[in-house]
Amino acid sequence: xxxSDLINTGLRRIPPxxxxxxxxxxxxxxxxxxxxxxxxxxxxxxxxxQLGEVALYLLVFGLAVxxxxxxxxxxxxxxxxxxxLACFFFVVCHLLVWAVLDVxxxxxxxxxxxxxxxxxxxxxxFVLLLPLAMTSNNVSVRKMGAAxxxxxxxxxxxxxxxxxxxxxxxxxxxxxxxxxxxxxxxGLIAWRYLSKLPSRQSATxxxx
Amino acid sequence: MANRWKNTLTDxxxxxxxxxxxxxxxxxxxxxxxxxSGIGQSASADDLEPTSWDDITSYCNYYEFGTRKDDPSKYxxxxxxxxxxxxxxxxxxxxxxxxxEDIMSKMTVEERIYRFRCVxxxxxxxxxxxxxxxxxxxxxxxxxxxxxxAFETVNRPEEMPGMRYPVLDWPYVEGLRMxxxxxxxxxxxxxxxxxxxxxxxxxxxxxxxxxxxxFKSIKSIVRITLTDTQPxxxxxxxxxREYGFYSNVNPEVDHPRxxxxxxxxxxxxxxxxxxxxxxxxxxxxxxxSLYEGMDLTKFY
Numbered sequence: 001x002x003x004s005d006l007i008n009t010g011l012r013r014i015p016p017x018x019x020x021x022x023x024x025x026x027x028x029x030x031x032x033x034x035x036x037x038x039x040x041x042x043x044x045x046x047x048x049x050q051l052g053e054v055a056l057y058l059l060v061f062g063l064a065v066x067x068x069x070x071x072x073x074x075x076x077x078x079x080x081x082x083x084x085l086a087c088f089f090f091v092v093c094h095l096l097v098w099a100v101l102d103v104x105x106x107x108x109x110x111x112x113x114x115x116x117x118x119x120x121x122x123x124x125x126f127v128l129l130l131p132l133a134m135t136s137n138n139v140s141v142r143k144m145g146a147a148x149x150x151x152x153x154x155x156x157x158x159x160x161x162x163x164x165x166x167x168x169x170x171x172x173x174x175x176x177x178x179x180x181x182x183x184x185x186x187g188l189i190a191w192r193y194l195s196k197l198p199s200r201q202s203a204t205x206x207x208x
Numbered sequence: 209m210a211n212r213w214k215n216t217l218t219d220x221x222x223x224x225x226x227x228x229x230x231x232x233x234x235x236x237x238x239x240x241x242x243x244x245s246g247i248g249q250s251a252s253a254d255d256l257e258p259t260s261w262d263d264i265t266s267y268c269n270y271y272e273f274g275t276r277k278d279d280p281s282k283y284x285x286x287x288x289x290x291x292x293x294x295x296x297x298x299x300x301x302x303x304x305x306x307x308x309e310d311i312m313s314k315m316t317v318e319e320r321i322y323r324f325r326c327v328x329x330x331x332x333x334x335x336x337x338x339x340x341x342x343x344x345x346x347x348x349x350x351x352x353x354x355x356x357x358a359f360e361t362v363n364r365p366e367e368m369p370g371m372r373y374p375v376l377d378w379p380y381v382e383g384l385r386m387x388x389x390x391x392x393x394x395x396x397x398x399x400x401x402x403x404x405x406x407x408x409x410x411x412x413x414x415x416x417x418x419x420x421x422x423f424k425s426i427k428s429i430v431r432i433t434l435t436d437t438q439p440x441x442x443x444x445x446x447x448x449r450e451y452g453f454y455s456n457v458n459p460e461v462d463h464p465r466x467x468x469x470x471x472x473x474x475x476x477x478x479x480x481x482x483x484x485x486x487x488x489x490x491x492x493x494x495x496x497s498l499y500e501g502m503d504l505t506k507f508y
Contacts, residue, residue: 034478040277041259041267041474042330104482108467116465170465172328173375173446175275 004073019082027093044101051094056181058087059160063188081136088133091126118169125162128155160185256321259332261401263475268408270427271375272368284407286367292412298434301349308412315339320395322418325457325489331471336416337399342390357389358439360431376442382426383439387498393418419488419495421455452508457489461508
């Protein structure tokens with residue numbers, strides 16, 4: 001038995017809903033730390049940044065599902081929807097903390113979206129994620145047909161790139177972390193084009 | 209020193225954070241007695257609640273130690289600050305290397321409770337201990353042609369892990385116009401809360417210019433050069449559109465990526481309201497005259 005078989009056997013025992021549970025628990029824990037004044041001198045920024053960063057990790061994780069399966073034989077397909085929806089959940093929390101606790105005024109939220117390029121980019125990523133989150137259910141896959149659904153969900157690529165660019169733009173100076181995120185995300189997307197792309201049929205099977 | 213700030217307290221009065229509140233009232237009273245306490249926008253300490261020692265010393269921007277706020281407090285212990293000397297050169301009568309102890313033996317250390325406003329739109333209140341920069345410059349003898357003061361941070365990649373990354377063009381440099389440098393509000397800080405200034409806050413001595421964004425207040429200074437040309441500044445080199453030479457706190461001139469109209473006050477919790485940012489960080493009465501006739505949207 002190879003290592004990937006062992007991992008796959010282990011993964012089979014974990015139900016996908018554990019990802020939802022862990023996500024809610026972690027977000028709730030972070031909020032509690034903030035309320036309890038345990039997030040340092042600037043709890044609003046700490047919460048905002050941590051939620052955004054988790055969303056980026058989940059984006060990377062979601063994009064890594066196919067490459068992991070094809071290169072190492074590790075099968076995380078059954079978790080992909082949960083990873084995507086958890087990512088969306090953290091993006092929404094990130095956005096709420098920014099609007100409600102940080103900016104604090106609706107008129108300024110809108111002014112920032114229009115005026116500040118890094119926020120415009122972040123909001124664009126959020127808008128791209130909306131249809132993906134709304135159609136991440138079996139009914140939508142059936143109604144749209146697998147091919148159309150698959151096509152729509154390719155929006156995750158521009159969304160992920162915009163999310164990483166948002167991070168690169170928001171920091172002062174050329175910092176390493178955001179550039180690493182951008183590099184990894186670009187690499188995972190490039191992998192899809194560089195490796196022999198699966199035929200439409202097998203892509204469809206993968207989604208279902 | 210015709211314009212000298214009056215302060216009868218020295219760092220010897222600052223001993224314990226626990227007796228801090230009482231003493232703050234004394235300072236406020238003294239300031240009011242001298243007629244320094246204006247209404248609203250005042251440099252006096254009467255309405256300033258100092259940020260906690262823990263917050264001041266754990267939430268720092270000192271990119272030579274890393275870009276995360278807690279990196280400096282984690283890694284700054286690697287920096288050796290003894291012995292320390294500051295090279296003062298350029299248009300001065302007595303250029304040379306000034307040992308830190310020699311400087312301290314000639315300076316009057318006072319306490320200054322100042323607002324501290326970061327360009328990232330957060331703020332704190334810091335009870336600094338330090339001396340006026342004007343006194344140090346006079347020690348070296350400023351020549352009349354000098355128009356600017358340039359500063360340089362210590363450059364020791366082996367002791368400063370953040371320098372492995374080219375986040376900025378190292379070493380960090382900053383500068384002031386001569387009248388800004390000689391202003392009595394401008395100090396060289398050597399302590400916080402009466403204790404030696406921690407490395408992450410810029411030990412052993414750093415600049416503090418309370419009406420400008422925090423990054424102007426260059427840390428761990430090893431060189432001061434008097435010059436007749438405007439010196440380069442690190443953040444201006446990194447992003448001239450975002451960080452001007454002056455970098456005065458101005459709620460009406462936004463940073464291109466965020467508004468400067470308000471600020472988050474550190475240490476006030478998750479649900480605290482933002483606070484409106486004051487012109488020149490609340491020191492308009494003292495410093496607005498320095499910029500009379502200048503278009504502050506152009507000279508930001």
